[in-house]
Amino acid sequence: EGRPAVPQGPAQGPGARGGGPRMRRAAPPPQPKMAALKHRRTALERVEKFISEVYFTDCNLRGRLFGDRCPAASLSCFQTPRRIPYDEAVRQEFTPAKVGDSFGPTWETCWFKVELSIPPTWAGREVHFVWESDGEGMVWRDAQPVQGLTKEGEKTSYILTSSLKETEPHSMTLYVELACNGLFGAGKGSMIAPPDPDRRFTLTKAELVIFNRDVYELLVDLEILLDMAQLLGEENQRSFQALYTANQMVNVCDVSDPSTFPAARDLAAAIFSQRNGESQHTIHAVGHCHIDSAWLWPYEETIRKCARSWVTVVRLMECNPELTFACSQAQQFEWVRSWYPGLYAQIQDFVAKGRFIPVGGTWVEMDGNLPSGESMVRQFLQGQRFFQEQFGQICSEFWLPDTFGYSAQLPQLMRGCGIRRFLTQKLSWNLVNTFPHHTFFWEGIDGSRVLTHFPPGNSYEMHGRVEEMLKTVKNNKDKGRVNHSAFLFGFGDGGGGPTQKMLDRMKRMSDTDGLPRVQISTPDRLFSVLEKESSQLCTWVGELFLELHNGTYTTQAQIKKGNRECERILHDVEVLSALALARSSTFQYPTSELQRLWRLLLLNQFHDVLPGSCIQLVVEDALRYYAEIRGAGARLQEEAVQSLCGDLLQPRVGSTESTLVLNTLPWERTEVISRTGLPGFDGAPDLASPGGLREVCLSPSYWKPRSSNRSRVFFSLYSLLHCQFFLRCCFSVPLCSRESVPEGCYANQFALFDDVPLYWDAWDVMDYHLETRKPVTTLLKPLEISLAGGLRGSASFSLQIGKSSTLTQEIILDATCPYLRFLTQVEWKEAHKFLKVEFPLLVRSTNATYEIQFGHLQRPTHWNTSWDWARFEVWAHKWLDLSEHGFGVALLNDCKYGASAHRNVLSLSLLRAPKSPDATADMGHHQFTYAVMPHRGSFQDAGVIQCAYNLNFPLHPVPASSAQCPEAWSSFSVSSPAVVLETVKQAEDSPGAMVVRLYEAHGSTVVAWLRTSLPVQEATLCDLLERPVAGGCLPLEQRGIRLSFTPFRVLSLLLVLRRDATFSHLDNLEERPELKW
């Protein structure tokens, strides 16, 4: 080495420069080389003060960052409550404005016209337009967005030129679009408090400045050396090397004389270029900007957040050829594509260069727990197809860094969508247990595995600081197994993204002894290295449960209800439309309309919307989207039914009115229905069954109707219910003759809990809420029989809950129905209370079973270990069950997700009342239904899974002309009760083909035959993106199509239909046996 590692210069006391007059440029008198004493603390603090933004800026280096300033030549503005396009904005009348003015209220937009004139004396200098405000700004130049400016995101400069030339324009007009909200909305008093509707946003700077790049570079050098000195610690000699170098740089540097800077920079470069040994950890830094698709701001603002953040990334990419940026959520790309086509074109260029990297493969970063299996598939289907269409590639990693837990079915769904890699970090938020890995294989309930990486720094918004690099290495739980990890840098959540300074920091740390190696990388490069190193990796089996935010399974009940209902609506519309298409060549499958509705539903599954952790404005948007899906869904269903059932629906003169019943589930059903609202019916219940009331059963299969004396059995139970105390819904199981509820306990017991979390109000229900349980016992209206007999019996009562809320319940028991329904209405006016309903059961089991996407899993009912009790509040889909050998009780629901099972008590979480970030959350009227189903045998054999579907997918009675009604007709059936045919839809890429999706629901290995009456010509297995699987062609046999399932396996089939075999009338079918299997 030619130079000493840490050059030691002549000692200078702190007063040397600040003191008396100095003879600049005169040769200093020769001094003896003598090392100075260095006190660690004073040396550290000296460097700190030299770069401080607060202290000594009159004489320190920081004070020299900017040179001359020049105000805007003119500034004018106009304000609007709407978010309008540029073209419309610039046509408005602008009135004079000045720095210091404030604008608002919250959510308004202020457009500024800024005339700038750069002084000619600034030739050769770097000139910035500096804009500082507490709102989020976008600079427009020549009708294009050019720079996002957000003080909170450390972006206040739009660089006009790096070196002003005479030929460059010195005068220009810029527009600044200022959103009257901060990076995190406008919470009143705290970030997650409801937005302050009257906040004002002040413009504090709008000027031209000279930017001293050489000062900036020195500041970055010193900041890193200071961090190394402080963070490597006194036990590490590298700490002292960094400190003494920094000290020497201060000695060398004369802030008023830039000619002294290069020598100081050389000192820094010398230490930064001292390299690591071969064994050092490598950090893969990837630019990132987590943008919540809606959270503390509405969806519409997110569109602008994307543009502000991404245009900034594009600017950075132009000056930093190494910068990469991982960007998730197809929806956000789609927003920018349609609202900012110019910017989008630039992004497309950088995508093609492999630098702007689409990741995740999903439509939005959805909640990882609550969406149905099919919704999860559609997140990927819509996302991956978008990325393929727009960028010619699908994503190879699933990207969900900020979601509140991850379903154990996700690994299989990822694998089915072309993804073998997964990145998140949210489990670092666990309150109780530290997750034991950062890099591991995650194995789902079906055995599918994906390579999973949690960036060990536990964040997706790093700033490229020394501290974060050291934490990444130190924290890594898989030391010795892998030596590479991810580091996502850039402001996030509210947008923002990377900054130049972050990049400049990391450039200096690329390979510096004492710090991990830092390279700007890509997710693909990281995962490729991890795959090579994967032989030593451990495997985590089952769900990635987040031990926090467990209130999000319940908060904003209307959103949860909208989600469940709209999942059902789109399922039904697809089934009916696909069958209509199969049977009529003239039917137009509503491809684009269904895509539009699915995208609305998928958007609402974003990880702060479906969980209910958003502000009121977002809730209103979400509920509007659900209303849109309900309305459009009803129209589409009507069209499909019209086409499917043809003139059966047209009442003919002289024919008696009848009812056609449509069943969109794949098994035969016999249920009591109400024909209220249909012409000619008074609302008395009817029994719908293939042999009774005329029913078009689209998909009958294995599930046998109960024996005919069933209804009598149940009505004797009903009378039992009636003579008990109102809360003691005591019932027994036919042919089993045993009680379900222990002596002295009441089922259907409501309980109210205090619900005051530590901070995250809408998100969290804490362990201690369990200590505040109060049974609800105040009766407003005693139990009274509303329907005494026949096919349906029901009784109702009302309760007072808390101080001012009320609950009315109708308990309904139908002939042939193995479960008791609780139709519930609540007027909810509580604050920080949690309402649950409990079912203490005469069942002993150490595990309860919960439905998840395309399957189920078990969780303990005891609190043995910290991992067990941390799951005091969990999620489930349509049912949960507590069973012992030969007997059990299931709880079904039509729109709830929060649940728990402790010892022998099953609880369903009904309503919460958080006040942040939406002060009105859940206030008002609620209607929901749950049901209790005692059963003999296992829940699988008892049909709990099918009953939960039945509760969620009611039969559709439609008026028909009785003379024309055919016998029951069915399109599909499955030979095994373990297999559920979940989805029937048109294939995305071939309108003449159908996709059907089935899954094994019992957790068993089974062969099932899929039979269909549709004219299927060819059947091929395909993946979840509907790409045919190699060798997946299935023979069409006499018994149907043979399908092999392992536990919880999801299979998708492409069915190509014979077009010449279409027909338009149901009754023709019976006469054309050749069309059947």
Ligand SMILES: [Zn+2]
């Ligand atoms: Zn987020």
